[in-house]
Amino acid sequence: MLNQGLAIMRREVFYLCRDRGLRHILLCGSLIGLLLFYAIYSAQVLKDIPAAIVDLDNSSASRELAEKISKAEYLKLVASLESYDDLQELIKQGRVIVGIVIPENFARDVALGRQARVLAVIDGSNMIYATNASAAVLTVTRTISAQAGVSALVARGVQLKQAQEAYQAIDFSEEPWFNPALNYAYFLVLALALNIWQQCCTLAACLNVIGERGMKSWLQIKASGISKFKFFTSKSLAQILIFMAIVLPLYILAFGVFKLPLNCSLPAFLLFTLAFAIAIHSIGTLASSFARNAVDAARFGMIIALPSFVLSGYTWPLEAMPAYLQKAARILPQTWFFQGINYFAFKDAGWNLMSHFILAMLAITAVCYGAAAILIARD
Amino acid sequence: MRQILDIAHYEMLSIFKEKILFLMVFLVPLGYAALFGATYVTAILGNVPVAIVDLDDSRLSREIAAAFANSPHFKVVDDIRTYRELEEGMKNGRLRAGVVIPENFEQEMARHTLTRVLAIYDGSNLIWGYNTRKYIREVFNDFSASNTASYLAGLGYTKNEIRSIMDTVSLNTEVWYNPTFSYANFLFLGLVMMILHQIGLLSVSLTITREKERKTWLQFLSAPVPAWKIFAGKSLPYFVANFFNYALLLWFAARFIHVKLSGSLPLILLLGFLYDLVITGAGFFISTHAPNSLQVTRYVMLLSVPFFMISGYTWPATHIPAFINYLARLLPSTWMALGFRQVTLKELDISYILPHIRALGLMAVLAVLLAVNFTKRLKPRPESGTEINGGASYPVRWK
Numbered sequence: 220m221l222n223q224g225l226a227i228m229r230r231e232v233f234y235l236c237r238d239r240g241l242r243h244i245l246l247c248g249s250l251i252g253l254l255l256f257y258a259i260y261s262a263q264v265l266k267d268i269p270a271a272i273v274d275l276d277n278s279s280a281s282r283e284l285a286e287k288i289s290k291a292e293y294l295k296l297v298a299s300l301e302s303y304d305d306l307q308e309l310i311k312q313g314r315v316i317v318g319i320v321i322p323e324n325f326a327r328d329v330a331l332g333r334q335a336r337v338l339a340v341i342d343g344s345n346m347i348y349a350t351n352a353s354a355a356v357l358t359v360t361r362t363i364s365a366q367a368g369v370s371a372l373v374a375r376g377v378q379l380k381q382a383q384e385a386y387q388a389i390d391f392s393e394e395p396w397f398n399p400a401l402n403y404a405y406f407l408v409l410a411l412a413l414n415i416w417q418q419c420c421t422l423a424a425c426l427n428v429i430g431e432r433g434m435k436s437w438l439q440i441k442a443s444g445i446s447k448f449k450f451f452t453s454k455s456l457a458q459i460l461i462f463m464a465i466v467l468p469l470y471i472l473a474f475g476v477f478k479l480p481l482n483c484s485l486p487a488f489l490l491f492t493l494a495f496a497i498a499i500h501s502i503g504t505l506a507s508s509f510a511r512n513a514v515d516a517a518r519f520g521m522i523i524a525l526p527s528f529v530l531s532g533y534t535w536p537l538e539a540m541p542a543y544l545q546k547a548a549r550i551l552p553q554t555w556f557f558q559g560i561n562y563f564a565f566k567d568a569g570w571n572l573m574s575h576f577i578l579a580m581l582a583i584t585a586v587c588y589g590a591a592a593i594l595i596a597r598d
Numbered sequence: 599m600r601q602i603l604d605i606a607h608y609e610m611l612s613i614f615k616e617k618i619l620f621l622m623v624f625l626v627p628l629g630y631a632a633l634f635g636a637t638y639v640t641a642i643l644g645n646v647p648v649a650i651v652d653l654d655d656s657r658l659s660r661e662i663a664a665a666f667a668n669s670p671h672f673k674v675v676d677d678i679r680t681y682r683e684l685e686e687g688m689k690n691g692r693l694r695a696g697v698v699i700p701e702n703f704e705q706e707m708a709r710h711t712l713t714r715v716l717a718i719y720d721g722s723n724l725i726w727g728y729n730t731r732k733y734i735r736e737v738f739n740d741f742s743a744s745n746t747a748s749y750l751a752g753l754g755y756t757k758n759e760i761r762s763i764m765d766t767v768s769l770n771t772e773v774w775y776n777p778t779f780s781y782a783n784f785l786f787l788g789l790v791m792m793i794l795h796q797i798g799l800l801s802v803s804l805t806i807t808r809e810k811e812r813k814t815w816l817q818f819l820s821a822p823v824p825a826w827k828i829f830a831g832k833s834l835p836y837f838v839a840n841f842f843n844y845a846l847l848l849w850f851a852a853r854f855i856h857v858k859l860s861g862s863l864p865l866i867l868l869l870g871f872l873y874d875l876v877i878t879g880a881g882f883f884i885s886t887h888a889p890n891s892l893q894v895t896r897y898v899m900l901l902s903v904p905f906f907m908i909s910g911y912t913w914p915a916t917h918i919p920a921f922i923n924y925l926a927r928l929l930p931s932t933w934m935a936l937g938f939r940q941v942t943l944k945e946l947d948i949s950y951i952l953p954h955i956r957a958l959g960l961m962a963v964l965a966v967l968l969a970v971n972f973t974k975r976l977k978p979r980p981e982s983g984t985e986i987n988g989g990a991s992y993p994v995r996w997k
């Protein structure tokens with residue numbers, strides 16, 4: 220009984236190895252993905268946002284202001300320009316993201332207590348740049364207006380201490396939790412690599428049923444008298460073990476070498492990954508049980524696997540999606556898995572929440588395997 | 599010309615006959631666009647759930663709490679009152695930000711003792727993280743300004759005088775091209791370009807493999823029709839369908855997702871034409887060399903995510919290593935996505951898009967040259983021993 224199961228599992232491993240395309244995809248796909256994504260995000264934190272200053276006043280006051288702005292967090296002064304047109308040109312070319320324009324007569328206006336309006340321009344076309352640049356400019360704004368306001372009050376005869384008190388801002392410190400350096404590699408690299416991994420696994424699972432029923436050997440298997448349940452259970456077990464085997468080096472590299480954050484325990488995370496591997500296998504099995512051929516099965520599986528990362532809310536949050544889409548997204552195991560990466564790898568949200576996520580994935584699994592079993596039995 | 603049209607007609611029949619392929623060519627792009635469109639339709643990240651842990655319970659601390667409650671960006675979660683609850687809420691996702699006002703805050707502020715409010719935000723998802731950080735700074739800046747204005751009013755200054763003092767040096771921020779910080783404007787059209795790439799490439803790359811599997815490719819090879827005509831005829835329906843999808847998806851984006859789609863129409867059409875040509879040529883080339891439809895489907899399906907990430911469309915190219923940027927420049931999706939954003943979001947003229955047009959033009963010429971230069975000799979594949987799914991066949995259910 221057990222020997223028969225093991226023989227089927229061995230046969231499955233042999234078949235997957237003999238399928239050169241699939242073998243390459245399974246062995247290399249997710250690892251190449253991890254290395255590529257780690258290289259893309261190797262800068263990790265978005266510092267040195269290119270900034271330029273147009274100083275139309277060229278006074279000591281304007282230079283002092285320019286100096287303060289250039290020292291703002293995350294900004295890097297890359298050009299000092301002569302005119303607004305030059306700034307516009309550099310922003311159009313994408314060479315500058317933040318532009319500061321200090322108007323003519325800036326020093327005179329400040330000295331006379333007149334209003335001086337400095338312009339900060341941010342290129343909003345790339346939101347990653349824009350939100351960071353905007354946060355940096357907000358800090359500069361606060362400091363500069365306060366300093367200028369204190370000087371204005373002193374010029375009006377107010378005591379320095381009283382002027383400072385007027386501008387005594389509420390001091391606040393910011394603490395980004397779970398990812399203190401706002402490291403983009405921490406946020407995305409592992410999730411993107413696992414997205415490739417789940418696509419590769421889906422492709423393999425999509426062969427589970429049609430890969431047998433579409434082969435001439437199917438008659439032989441049917442004639443051998445082995446139960447379909449035992450046959451496909453053994454095959455599935457072998458495939459799921461392979462999925463887990465290929466995710467292990469991914470985790471070793473990600474957590475051991477690249478030091479991506481894993482705040483929950485590794486065995487718990489592996490268990491969580493196993494639940495997901497079973498879930499995507501069930502989807503692939505379902506696709507392969509009603510597809511007419513292997514190509515259609517791959518298409519059906521991938522039509523779910525491809526958009527699932529965007530829908531999972533790992534990047535653009537689920538809470539910001541329309542309610543009907545949030546409900547629809549929760550039907551996909553990918554949503555539970557990628558949300559889970561956030562909750563467990565970053566936040567260590569605890570076993571209670573993890574068990575809830577695992578149960579959700581297993582419920583999806585039961586539905587998919589159940590439907591696949593009915594389709595296989597009807598054949 | 600007649601021969602090309604005949605081959606195109608034959609290919610059209612194949613597309614209409616094969617239901618899944620028909621859906622893939624004509625419905626899947628719109629389906630994906632609708633799905634992603636619904637995902638990003640809210641466009642702006644608002645209502646960040648924030649908890650105020652007020653350990654001071656003074657007039658000043660209540661004013662800070664009110665500043666967050668009145669901000670359009672935040673939604674205060676009222677039932678969280680302790681630091682421990684805040685920690686729990688941040689862990690289980692109920693909260694994305696928190697403000698902790700320490701005990702005796704107002705008194706210490708009055709005494710000028712060092713005291714500060716703690717602003718916490720969730721950095722595990724950086725879309726939440728970056729936006730929340732910006733919103734927190736906005737609230738504190740506004741709060742500080744109103745605090746100063748009240749103080750000056752207490753000193754007897756008039757409204758005009760207060761404005762004059764406070765605006766002595768004011769830094770006015772203008773956000774160009776996407777002033778509302780809309781994620782739909784930022785991302786959606788990039789995703790549309792990837793949909794067109796993925797589905798376009800996949801559809802056309804099945805055109806020859808299908809013939810090989812049906813054993814009808816031999817007929818094309820032995821017919822007295824030059825290779826370029828076979829390419830033109832077989833690719834024409836896909837080229838037209840892809841261009842139709844390009845126009846349809848752009849219309850959909852502007853009409854239903856309200857994505858900013860400005861800029862020169864001829865440029866948009868030119869970019870679309872070149873992109874379509876590269877995809878069609880490359881897909882045909884892949885198809886002539888691929889052993890079967892299964893292998894093509896598997897490999898092509900995996901391309902979209904790495905191609906999108908490598909392009910510099912989201913994480914800026916300035917922060918990507920040079921060798922990755924060089925690699926990205928070899929891909930049409932990079933040039934198209936970035937060029938398209940320059941035209942439609944930044945509304946730039948042709949002088950800024952020339953490098954993109956040149957690159958796409960060059961790639962189009964190369965792709966077409968490679969596609970038309972397939973050899974018209976049938977070379978039977980060598981027997982592959984015990985290899986599975988590697989030849990001109992793949993598992994098909996028995997009838």
